[in-house]
Amino acid sequence: MKQSPRVLGRPRHNENAKPTKDIVLETATRLFIKEGYKNISMDDVAKACNVTKATVYYYYPTKGDLYTSALIAMMDRIRLAILHILEQPSPFKERLEQLVEVHLSATVDIDMKNFMREASINLSESQLKEVHISENKIYQTIEQAMQLEMEKGTIRKGNATFFAHTFMAMMSIGYFKDGEGKRLFNTVQETAKEVTTFFWQSVHNNE
Template sequence: MKPTTPRTPGRPKRKEQEIPVYETVLFTASRLFMELGYEAVSLQQIAKACGITKASIYYYFDGKPQLFTASVSAVLERARAATEQLLDQQLPLRERLIQVSEVKLARSHGDFETIMREARSSLSQEQLDEITSKEESIHYCLAEHLTNSMESGEIRKIDPLLTAHAFSAVLMLGIREIAKGTPADKLARDIVDLFWDGLSI
């Protein structure tokens, strides 16, 4: 009988399974973390939702902080890509901002700031920096398009990065309204109207 080579505990049986399992863990973990927060989610819970063993998660990640960092970074990277795709459209900036708002509000889960406050003490500075970098990439993407609209005369000139941060902050407040049952499409337009026109009559 041909001897078999021992494999590391928790390692998927076939090499071709590695990428799908990794992606499944990442997707499932990001969904659970964003919906329930950091403390409420365990590796055992993630493993059960993925249909794998907890040891399989440890094959890819050193522990919960690393998995949280990777999954949240993946969420933020997808958000940046979606934001860039919407802002690249040949539409007036106001309409593009409404579409960005609609997508963000419709896909919102938990309060991201609350989730990060909960996780912060468990993460290393390097992990916090990685998440912050991904979050900032969304602001830089928005700031770039704001700059283009300022240069074309579509909107007045003001610090584009500050404006991007302000817009994101208003959207974060909007997510709390979504939880109260306000329709995403109406709220998105109201937020952009307030952001665009301010309080002027």
């Protein structure tokens, strides 16, 4: 199968097309999420974007840089989605439930821990630091909401960071599939309800 032939040099600019750089980043993010860092080659990314490897390198000088950018973009999206939900006026417990629902249906097949692990193995010190900052921001967003609710008296006083991490960890249960591909609960909604209820039982204020 021959690729459609392409002229050298800069192609005529198409007004309403997305910039190549963005296409590369989005495609790469999608692929990395599905298959992980080592299983996706720069050529895979290039082919999925219909450009050549050299083009990918034109925008992202190393594979590590591309991965770094992809992770950061992904985490930023996640953080904003979380923030958006947490800023709603509905009761905290409901917002938490929605968080799980959105997280499980919208994103990825997999939780952030995996990405952080691949990052820590494969990225350079400085790249890793960048990713860590983005990760932290996610936790801080949840943490701040927890803090606020503690002050409001909705939930009991405690270690907000710990609460945030616990909640995120519990979320990830929703991704579990057993050998036959069966999930723990039948629907995302049910998962969300169960997880939140469990969490709430520990943190709600029963003064």
